[in-house]
Amino acid sequence: MxxxxxxxxxxxxxxxxxxxxxxxxxxxxxxxxxxxxxxxxxxxxxxxxxxxxxxxxxxxxxxxxxxxxxxxxxxxxxxxxxxxxxxxxxxxxxxxxxxxxxxxxxxxxxxxxxxxxxxxxxxxxxxxxxxxxxxxxxxxxxxxxxxxxxxxxxxxxxxxxxxxxxxxxxxxxxxxxxxxxxxxxxxxxxxxxxxxxxxxxxxxxxxxxxxxxxxxxxxxxxxxxxxxxxxxxxxxxxxxxxxxxxxxxxxxxxxxxxxxxxxxxxxxMDQPIRVDRDALTLGYAGVYSSFLLFAKRAEAKYGVSARDILVELGRRGTVGGQEDMIEDLALTMAKQQGLK
Amino acid sequence: MxxxxxxxxxxxxxxxxxxxxxxxxxxxxxxxxxxxxxxxxxxxxxxxxxxxxxxxxxxxxxxxxxxxxxxxxxxxxxxxxxxxxxxxxxxxxxxxxxxxxxxxxxxxxxxxxxxxxxxxxxxxxxxxxxxxxxxxxxxxxxxxxxxxxxxxxxxxxxxxxxxxxxxxxxxxxxxxxxxxxxxxxxxxxxxxxxxxxxxxxxxxxxxxxxxxxxxxxxxxxxxxxxxxxxxxxxxxxxxxxxxxxxxxxxxxxxxxxxxxxxxxxxxxMDQPIRVDRDALTLGYAGVYSSFLLFAKRAEAKYGVSARDILVELGRRGTVGGQEDMIEDLALTMAKQQGLK
Missing domain, CATH: 3.20.20.70 (Aldolase class I)
Known part of the structure; x- marks a missing residue:
């Protein structure tokens, strides 16, 4: 170049x-x-x-x-x-x-x-x-x-x-x-x-x-x-x-x-700017940062990995404002994984 | 790719x-x-x-x-x-x-x-x-x-x-x-x-x-x-x-x-790992990290920018063990810049 x-x-x-x-x-x-x-x-x-x-x-x-x-x-x-x-x-x-x-x-x-x-x-x-x-x-x-x-x-x-x-x-x-x-x-x-x-x-x-x-x-x-x-x-x-x-x-x-x-x-800076676990997860999944909290809550509730939820949301092209779909997705994934 | x-x-x-x-x-x-x-x-x-x-x-x-x-x-x-x-x-x-x-x-x-x-x-x-x-x-x-x-x-x-x-x-x-x-x-x-x-x-x-x-x-x-x-x-x-x-x-x-x-x-970690000023300077100049302290000392003594010294050392391909050359270089640069 x-x-x-x-x-x-x-x-x-x-x-x-x-x-x-x-x-x-x-x-x-x-x-x-x-x-x-x-x-x-x-x-x-x-x-x-x-x-x-x-x-x-x-x-x-x-x-x-x-x-x-x-x-x-x-x-x-x-x-x-x-x-x-x-x-x-x-x-x-x-x-x-x-x-x-x-x-x-x-x-x-x-x-x-x-x-x-x-x-x-x-x-x-x-x-x-x-x-x-x-x-x-x-x-x-x-x-x-x-x-x-x-x-x-x-x-x-x-x-x-x-x-x-x-x-x-x-x-x-x-x-x-x-x-x-x-x-x-x-x-x-x-x-x-x-x-x-x-x-x-x-x-x-x-x-x-x-x-x-x-x-x-x-x-x-x-x-x-x-x-x-x-x-x-x-x-x-x-x-x-x-x-x-x-x-x-x-x-x-x-x-x-x-x-x-x-x-x-x-x-x-209030904290160092770095590629921490959450930031890396969001970049890997390609989703809105607002999804992170919802995915973590769904992980706590349904036992499905928050990271898997986020990656799936990214794959589906979920956009901001659709946060209510996250719990539905987590429940579906939990059933597929035999967790519910 | x-x-x-x-x-x-x-x-x-x-x-x-x-x-x-x-x-x-x-x-x-x-x-x-x-x-x-x-x-x-x-x-x-x-x-x-x-x-x-x-x-x-x-x-x-x-x-x-x-x-x-x-x-x-x-x-x-x-x-x-x-x-x-x-x-x-x-x-x-x-x-x-x-x-x-x-x-x-x-x-x-x-x-x-x-x-x-x-x-x-x-x-x-x-x-x-x-x-x-x-x-x-x-x-x-x-x-x-x-x-x-x-x-x-x-x-x-x-x-x-x-x-x-x-x-x-x-x-x-x-x-x-x-x-x-x-x-x-x-x-x-x-x-x-x-x-x-x-x-x-x-x-x-x-x-x-x-x-x-x-x-x-x-x-x-x-x-x-x-x-x-x-x-x-x-x-x-x-x-x-x-x-x-x-x-x-x-x-x-x-x-x-x-x-x-x-x-x-x-x-x-004792401190966050980040691209701080010193690390960026070393990477930009392409020199041994041991040179940094010598260059800073030479800056204090001769008024030549430590970063300019390091970049010049990199350009010259100076290698580890040649730290005694740093003061000579700084003096030469100071003369060129009318500082001495």
Whole structure:
């Protein structure tokens, strides 16, 4: 793979996906310090939003220490070169949230949907594009759709106005060959920029990012020090080191971003970010993290291995919101295994 | 990459490379518990030796809680299916150590040298082969030799009697393409089994192992929970999950090895195994870990960045034992940079 002088735009998630790992309790000062450090290191794009996107503050998704507006107002004016992005999940974030983010100086809006539900993004992508924002369609749990289905969904987002489409490995399930195949098809068929967002559940965040770049993605997400839920995101300072070794052009000062990771991000972690048993299980099964608790409860009740339940849920393509099926599945498996 | 039904022999390093991370203070009970867990999970090969190999117990390399003989006697008789290996570095371990290991029931001897010094392995490889042991030549810091040089050195070890040759990425510096190239050349030219030993400094332990398997390696080293110095080794339970997803045949029960990692190995860690700043620096520069302290001292004295010093040492191919050159280099760099 020859990445010599290849331009790659890195996008930091530590202040958005990292909000999950911090149960949304990052202080304004921490947020501003980390963003400033990233800005000085040359990071071109930094996402600042509730972990579940604009408007996520709620009983369901967790109340953050500060509102999206407060975080954005604390960060945006301090940036010398970095642009700030906000994530928006239709159904959680609204057009008013989007306008608020624009008014705060956000330059990139990423509208995220499940990989087969791009049609719910029309209004928000349309508005973001109309407002002249860098508008990204973000297809989550992308391992759950075939390349052809992803392409169909990506086309919808492009038609709505997106100028960039992301393949998002929300579960940290994808293997490099799958990343290559999916990004490769989108690259061949779409006239817009492509991005890849990886999680590290199978220890493949770096390798998948390289596969994505090779297949034509030019934007790559990661988190400084990997800060994110579970196994975390692709660790961005490690990816920077690898890209530097390969001669790619990220515009980032490697030592500075290493120092942001070690001196600013690691010290605020509530626990080490690592591929622990739960994170590995979720990545292996390819399921929503919300399934884990239900599967463990079903294991306690029916004696069927929670891991077997999760793998079967992954095989069946069960999606978020279908958690009530988990107990039914566990009961069926228990009967098959002679446990009930 | 198609690994369906491909046989891969995994080799656990947690009780040898892991000795570094534990400053050689693993108790006999911990060692026996972890080895028993690995045996029950189906791990075919487990290395049990001082971190620096047989005879490592010393002021220089650290005194372990117990002797190699005590560790081996605590582990070998408990194994139901796993074979035990011992590492031997000529100059540290002797033929008497080798015979002791054989007498304790070790079935595999791995004779390790710097990648350009295979000629010092003749006596030990010859003896191990003569004793009928599975005899492995282990070429360390393999990123510091060209593929052709590695082949030449591997041929020496094969001529001495090795039935398996390892490409060992001691510094965690190699990128997948380099692994493919080096293993590929050895596979094309040598009549023996090949192995790969990876470290996780650049977050590429899993990806490099996959590249090695694709290029023809059939033995792959890793450590449960990554237990090893610095960023640790390729995390073995994560590699197992990935290989399982790809359909490879490792003979290992994935859930059991995940449980060994989480329930037995993580609890004995003195600190989390992660790609911290120092580990990333070493992997990026491709130098011996012993250089780190010298470079930091030189930074304090001459004002030249320790990281720049290490990268330059890597570029020059400086090897262990040349630590006295570090101060000279720092002084030269300080003059060039107008600091002195």
């Amino acid at each position: 020859d990445l010599q002088d290849k331009k790659v735009v890195l996008h930091d998630m530590s202040l958005r996906d990292g909000m999950h790992a911090k149960r949304h309790q990052i202080s304004l000062e921490q947020m501003a310090d980390i963003a400033t450090g990233l800005d000085e290191a040359g990071m071109p794009l930094i996402e600042v939003t509730h972990g579940d996107g604009l408007g996520g503050a709620s009983v369901n998704y967790g109340f953050p220490a500060h509102s999206d507006e407060e975080y954005l107002q604390a960060v945006v004016p301090r940036m010398k070169q970095a642009k700030i992005s906000a994530l928006l999940l239709p159904g959680i974030g609204t057009v008013d949230h989007l306008k608020m983010a624009r008014d705060c100086g956000v330059s990139t809006i990423r509208v995220a949907t499940h990989c087969t539900e791009a049609d719910v993004s029309q209004q928000h992508i349309g508005l973001a594009a109309k407002l002249g924002l860098d508008t990204v369609g973000f297809l989550m749990m992308a391992h759950m759709a075939t390349p052809e289905k992803l392409l169909e969904q990506a086309r919808l987002m492009v038609d709505y106005g997106a100028n960039c489409i992301y393949v998002t490995d929300s579960a940290g399930y994808m293997l490099p060959a799958e990343v290559s195949q999916k990004i490769g098809l989108l690259r061949a068929e779409l006239p817009v920029a492509l991005g890849f967002h990886g999680h590290h559940n199978l220890g493949l965040g770096i390798a998948n990012s390289l596969a994505a770049i090779e297949a034509g993605a030019t934007r790559i997400d990661g988190s400084v020090a990997g800060l994110g839920a579970g196994a975390g995101n692709t660790p961005l300072e490690v990816l920077c080191a690898v890209l530097s070794r390969m001669g790619a052009d990220t515009g980032i000062d490697l030592y500075r971003i290493m120092d942001v990771a070690e001196d600013l991000v690691v010290p605020i | 198609d690994l369906q039904d491909k046989k891969v022999v995994l080799h656990d390093m947690s009780l040898r490379d892991g000795m570094h991370a534990k400053r050689h203070q693993i108790s006999l009970e911990q060692m026996a518990d972890i080895a028993t867990g690995l045996d029950e999970a189906g791990m075919p090969l487990i290395e049990v030796t001082h971190g620096d190999g047989l005879g490592g117990a010393s002021v220089n390399y650290g005194f372990p809680a117990h002797s190699d003989e005590e560790y081996l006697q605590a582990v070998v008789p408990r194994m139901k299916q796993a074979k035990i290996s011992a590492l031997l570095l000529p100059g540290i371990g002797t033929v008497d150590h080798l015979k002791m290991a054989r007498d304790c029931g070790v079935s595999t001897i791995r004779v390790a040298t710097h990648c350009t010094e295979a000629d010092v392995s003749q006596q030990h490889i010859g003896l191990a082969a003569k004793l009928g042991l599975d005899t492995v030549g282990f070429l360390m810091m393999a990123h510091m030799a060209t593929p052709e040089k590695l082949l030449e050195q591997a041929r020496l070890m094969v001529d001495y009697g090795a039935n398996c040759i390892y490409v060992t990425d001691s510094a965690g510096y190699m990128l997948p393409a380099e692994v493919s190239q080096k293993i590929g050349l050895l596979r094309a030219e040598l009549p023996v089994a090949l192995g790969f030993h990876g470290h996780h400094n650049l977050g590429l332990g899993i990806a490099n192992s996959l590249a090695a398997i694709e290029a023809g390696a059939t033995r792959i080293d890793g450590s449960v929970a990554g237990l090893g110095a610095g960023a640790g080794n390729t995390p073995l339970e994560v590699l197992c999950a990935v290989l399982s997803r790809m359909g490879a045949d490792t003979g290992i029960d994935l859930y059991r090895i995940m449980d060994v990692a989480e329930d037995l190995v993580v609890p004995i």
